[in-house]
Amino acid sequence: xxxxxxxxxxxxxxxxxxxxxxxxxxxxxxxxxxxxxxxxxxxxxxxxxxxxxxxxxxxxxxxxxxxxxxxxxxxxxxxxxxxxxxxxxxxxxxxxxxxxxxxxxxxxxxxxxxxxxxxxxxxxxxxxxxxxxxxxxxxxxxxxxxxxxxxxxxxxxxxxxxxxxxxxxxxxxxxxxxxxxxxxxxxxxxxxxxxxxxxxxxxxxxxxxxxxxxxxxxxxxxxxxxxxxxxxxxxxxxxxxxxxxxxxxxxxxxxxxxxxxx
Amino acid sequence: xxxxxxxxxxxxxxxxxxxxxxxxxxxxxxxxxxxxxxxxxxxxxxxxxxxxxxxxxxxxxxxxxxxxxxxxxxxxxxxxxxxxxxxxxxxxxxxxxxxxxxxxxxxxxxxxxxxxxxxxxxxxxxxxxxxxxxxxxxxxxxxxxxxxxxxxxxxxxxxxxxxxxxxxxxxxxxxxxxxxxxxxxxxx
Numbered sequence: 001x002x003x004x005x006x007x008x009x010x011x012x013x014x015x016x017x018x019x020x021x022x023x024x025x026x027x028x029x030x031x032x033x034x035x036x037x038x039x040x041x042x043x044x045x046x047x048x049x050x051x052x053x054x055x056x057x058x059x060x061x062x063x064x065x066x067x068x069x070x071x072x073x074x075x076x077x078x079x080x081x082x083x084x085x086x087x088x089x090x091x092x093x094x095x096x097x098x099x100x101x102x103x104x105x106x107x108x109x110x111x112x113x114x115x116x117x118x119x120x121x122x123x124x125x126x127x128x129x130x131x132x133x134x135x136x137x138x139x140x141x142x143x144x145x146x147x148x149x150x151x152x153x154x155x156x157x158x159x160x161x162x163x164x165x166x167x168x169x170x171x172x173x174x175x176x177x178x179x180x181x182x183x184x185x186x187x188x189x190x191x192x193x194x195x196x197x198x199x200x201x202x203x204x205x206x207x208x209x210x211x212x213x214x215x216x217x218x219x220x221x222x223x224x225x226x227x228x229x230x231x232x233x234x235x236x237x238x239x240x241x242x243x244x245x246x247x248x249x250x251x252x253x254x255x256x257x258x259x260x261x262x
Numbered sequence: 263x264x265x266x267x268x269x270x271x272x273x274x275x276x277x278x279x280x281x282x283x284x285x286x287x288x289x290x291x292x293x294x295x296x297x298x299x300x301x302x303x304x305x306x307x308x309x310x311x312x313x314x315x316x317x318x319x320x321x322x323x324x325x326x327x328x329x330x331x332x333x334x335x336x337x338x339x340x341x342x343x344x345x346x347x348x349x350x351x352x353x354x355x356x357x358x359x360x361x362x363x364x365x366x367x368x369x370x371x372x373x374x375x376x377x378x379x380x381x382x383x384x385x386x387x388x389x390x391x392x393x394x395x396x397x398x399x400x401x402x403x404x405x406x407x408x409x410x411x412x413x414x415x416x417x418x419x420x421x422x423x424x425x426x427x428x429x430x431x432x433x434x435x436x437x438x439x440x441x442x443x444x445x446x447x448x449x450x
Contacts (some may be wrong), residue, residue: 017425020432025345026403026410054369055435056332059404060337061381065291073286079316081277104322143263150265154272174281175273188265188273190284222373224284226265244300 010184012038019045023052111219149183150226156180163239163260169193172258176229185214185232190224191256193245201257202248205231206238214239214247233262267332274322284317289333293340300344300405310347312442314340316322332376336348370440396431399424 016037023028027035039045097129154160158180165172174189187203195201203214233239240259242252267288273281290311297307297314317339318325325335341410373381389397404410410428414421 017429020409020429021403021425023432024400024403024428026408026428028411028415032284050442051436052375052432055432055439056333056404057369058373058381058385058439059389059400060292060296060299060341061378062385063292065296065378066294066307068290068294068308068311072308075288076286076312076315077279077283079312080282080319083316083319084277097281106388116399145284147266147269150274151269154276160276175278185437190280223264223287226263226269245399251326 012042015039015042015045016048017034019048020052020171021054025056060240066067069185071225146186146226146228149179149181150177150186152182153177153179153186161239161260163189163193163241163258165258166256168243168255169257173240174260176233176260176262179228184227184228184230187217187229188224188226189241190217192225192241198246199243200246201241202244202252203229204240204242204252205229205233207234207236207242209250210250213248216244235262237262271332272321274319275325279319282315282319283320285336286390289336290315293336294332296337296340300341300407301347306347310340310343314343317343324409334344341404341407353424355378365436372441372442373439384439384442386434388442391438392434395419396434399427400431400435403428410443 015035016036018027018031019039022032022035022039023228025254028032039049040221088193139260154177160177161178163176169192171191172189172193173191174187177186180183189201192201200216200218202216205214212231212235214229215227217225217227231241238259238261240256241253242256244252265284267285270281270285276286277325293311293314296305297310298304301310303369318336320426321339325332329335332333351403376384392400398417399413402413403410408416413419414424417424419427
């Protein structure tokens with residue numbers, strides 16, 4: 001947020017007690033208005049409330065995480081299915097300007113960069129480790145870049161095509177998102193069944209000439225997975241996923257687990 | 263690779279229910295932990311968790327990544343709903359969905375990238391360093407949703423003392439957590 005606070009009113013020490021209560025949501029209703037008026041013109045109290053607010057943000061982290069009954073998720077998804085959202089008209093992230101996501105990513109990069117830089121110095125004596133760490137850093141940077149590009153595509157209102165799980169994987173779901181920046185399409189999949197190490201998921205673009213390899217990616221683990229297809233489907237073609245031997249094959253041999261038309 | 267919360271939330275904003283399911287899978291355990299801590303009832307906490315994720319779905323259009331992380335926004339919804347429930351039980355009015363007046367909190371980077379377990383350990387340790395009466399003031403305000411006057415009434419402590427304790431507690435937490443942040447970064 002780029003809001004700037006100006007010192008328009010004199011700082012009042014008595015207001016600092018209210019700053020703590022304000023951040024915790026414990027301020028009395030009668031004092032809230034008075035404090036908010038002061039806050040609007042006092043840079044020192046604004047900074048204090050930001051700091052206290054950050055502390056408050058951390059407080060729920062002190063509690064132990066707990067499991068939730070499985071049927072809560074089922075009920076939630078049933079509610080969601082009966083209550084379609086009207087898609088937001090305006091993108092929530094401006095694609096042409098650096099966003100807080102970008103800044104956060106940059107900070108994470110810089111952190112990762114510092115950490116890895118320090119490790120690289122140590123690993124000069126350990127060539128293998130040096131190589132491995134640099135490889136891991138490249139993976140992290142590539143993943144963050146892919147996510148940034150995906151966010152930018154979504155924010156720009158990129159066309160999205162739904163993939164549905166077949167009888168082989170009824171819970172699986174996915175989407176192909178066209179990259180308005182001209183890159184290869186994104187493929188987002190979720191809830192694919194886990195596979196043994198000697199199997200992989202392989203994507204195909206199926207057109208009039210038959211299926212064309214669109215890339216392989218690691219087996220599902222119940223979460224979601226974002227990658228890019230290495231083939232761009234055209235209108236009327238189908239994108240499908242099959243289970244294949246690790247490394248992929250030239251033509252599909254396994255059952256289709258996820259598919260959708262473009 | 264796993265898509266970020268921000269990417270998933272953009273999909274939710276565009277009406278993708280599966281993306282909400284993925285967000286649920288990532289964050290339901292911390293949401294449940296907070297709700298249970300505030301309500302001390304598993305059944306009520308589960309209701310709040312379900313309601314809160316449904317609120318994420320309904321309010322998705324009002325989420326702005328500029329205002330903070332999705333997890334923090336979600337937990338604010340959980341907390342507000344728990345406070346509403348507690349206040350209804352006490353016969354008070356409700357507080358509504360989101361407090362729009364709170365300026366965006368700016369966490370040290372170390373806290374943004376820390377794991378949930380690191381956060382739990384560090385924040386618990388910081389709270390444990392507070393004198394008992396200061397910790398109680400923060401606890402009653404944050405986890406029980408009491409105002410300073412209500413804390414004064416409940417504990418039989420003068421209002422001015424409650425205010426002072428809360429201020430001292432927040433200062434000390436800020437100092438402790440900000441001091442701890444560099445050591446976390448060094449570990450990262």
